[in-house]
Amino acid sequence: MRAIITGGGTGGHIYPALAIAKGLQHRFPHAQILYVGTTQGLEADIVPKANFPFKAITVSGFERKFSPGNLKVAWQALQGYRQARAVIKKFKPQVVIGTGGYVCGPVVLAAARLGIPTLIHEQNALPGVTNRILSRVVDRVAVSFEDSMPYFPKKAAVTLTGLPVRPEILQAERDLSLASLGLRDDRITILVFGGSRGARRINQAMTEVIRRFGNRPEVQILHATGQAGYREFLEQLERQGINLDDYVNITIVPYLYNMHEALAVADMVVSRAGAATLAELTLLGLPSILIPYPYAAENHQEHNARALADRGAAVLIKDAELTGLTLVEQMEGMIQDKNRLKDMAQVSQKLGRAKALDDIVDCVEEILPRP
Numbered sequence: 001m002r003a004i005i006t007g008g009g010t011g012g013h014i015y016p017a018l019a020i021a022k023g024l025q026h027r028f029p030h031a032q033i034l035y036v037g038t039t040q041g042l043e044a045d046i047v048p049k050a051n052f053p054f055k056a057i058t059v060s061g062f063e064r065k066f067s068p069g070n071l072k073v074a075w076q077a078l079q080g081y082r083q084a085r086a087v088i089k090k091f092k093p094q095v096v097i098g099t100g101g102y103v104c105g106p107v108v109l110a111a112a113r114l115g116i117p118t119l120i121h122e123q124n125a126l127p128g129v130t131n132r133i134l135s136r137v138v139d140r141v142a143v144s145f146e147d148s149m150p151y152f153p154k155k156a157a158v159t160l161t162g163l164p165v166r167p168e169i170l171q172a173e174r175d176l177s178l179a180s181l182g183l184r185d186d187r188i189t190i191l192v193f194g195g196s197r198g199a200r201r202i203n204q205a206m207t208e209v210i211r212r213f214g215n216r217p218e219v220q221i222l223h224a225t226g227q228a229g230y231r232e233f234l235e236q237l238e239r240q241g242i243n244l245d246d247y248v249n250i251t252i253v254p255y256l257y258n259m260h261e262a263l264a265v266a267d268m269v270v271s272r273a274g275a276a277t278l279a280e281l282t283l284l285g286l287p288s289i290l291i292p293y294p295y296a297a298e299n300h301q302e303h304n305a306r307a308l309a310d311r312g313a314a315v316l317i318k319d320a321e322l323t324g325l326t327l328v329e330q331m332e333g334m335i336q337d338k339n340r341l342k343d344m345a346q347v348s349q350k351l352g353r354a355k356a357l358d359d360i361v362d363c364v365e366e367i368l369p370r371p
């Protein structure tokens with residue numbers, strides 16, 4: 001089987017694309033896969049490192065308002081379309097899969113117009129612009145949240161699959177992870193992080209949390225500040241007269257390379273509302289306090305967070321309303337009420353989709369041309 005996979009710009013589109021590529025290789029051991037992206041996107045760096053052949057075409061994003069720059073972008077889009085068509089004609093894929101980002105536009109459109117089966121995967125509860133447009137021409141749309149379904153045209157074939165997560169997230173064991181992280185078994189463990197790059201606003205609110213929860217015997221906190229915010233956070237604590245050496249139950253790190261272990265020991269999570277994070281939280285049935293990043297495209301993180309909060313799996317705090325006190329109050333509410341925490345965990349687990357990758361590969365198999 002021969003497949004072209006495309007998706008790019010940020011890790012949020014690239015990692016699901018790579019997961020699908022690996023899923024196809026697993027199902028079809030002789031699969032030949034070509035990844036199409038741009039040279040400017042992160043994919044140009046990440047994809048070759050993952051050992052997939054990579055081909056770049058020229059595309060860039062439109063500005064959302066009219067600007068002369070958009071004429072150049074329109075010209076590039078036409079070029080990109082021609083390049084995509086040429087790549088497709090040469091590689092002769094049986095299927096073309098897009099996971100969002102501008103580069104998907106010309107590649108998936110050219111494939112559809114050449115009569116090649118196409119599938120797109122949407123990660124967020126509010127679908128991105130490219131996927132919304134492409135949904136009119138593709139054979140299948142795979143989505144991560146039920147809430148995104150109404151945004152696609154009625155005649156589109158939309159399937160709820162979920163978002164594939166890293167396999168180690170499901171495999172980590174609680175006891176080994178507690179030992180590896182140096183945490184205790186007899187405390188409620190609260191994991192705090194702000195997406196892959198950290199969140200200054202969450203870090204700011206955390207000083208008050210540390211003041212309130214520091215040395216509380218029933219609680220321990222593991223907080224990843226983000227690489228860029230680590231120094232600043234420590235300075236902030238120092239200015240406020242908080243000495244971490246005084247608190248045995250607070251662990252602060254710049255980044256969690258062992259997120260699978262952190263999630264395995266957590267009883268509740270405080271985080272931004274990126275799609276990958278939410279897929280991980282629901283897969284493990286973790287209750288959470290979500291503070292959506294308000295500048296994500298079209299405020300899509302708030303839609304992601306609502307998909308959990310409206311059903312009772314999470315508490316949503318808007319970034320503009322986040323203070324140390326609001327966070328402390330919500331955390332207290334969850335820690336004090338064990339039944340509520342348990343109910344939230346159950347709802348969260350029901351939203352998790354452990355078979356996401358398998359279900360996406362099933363969708364691909366269904367649209368493949370019959371031999």
Ligand SMILES: CC(=O)N[C@H]1[C@@H](OP(=O)(O)OP(=O)(O)OC[C@H]2O[C@@H](n3ccc(=O)[nH]c3=O)[C@H](O)[C@@H]2O)O[C@H](CO)[C@@H](O)[C@@H]1O
Pocket residue numbers: 010011012013123124193194195196197224254255256257259272273274275276277278280293295296297300301304
């Ligand atoms: C700012 C922004 O626009 N982000 C978008 C980007 O998310 P982006 O990929 O940045 O963020 P996500 O929350 O989806 O993923 C973060 C990932 O980093 C991991 N992690 C995080 C911190 C840490 O210390 N260690 C660690 O391993 C998390 O476990 C998770 O797997 O693409 C997603 C999918 O389109 C969107 O939903 C997000 O809104």
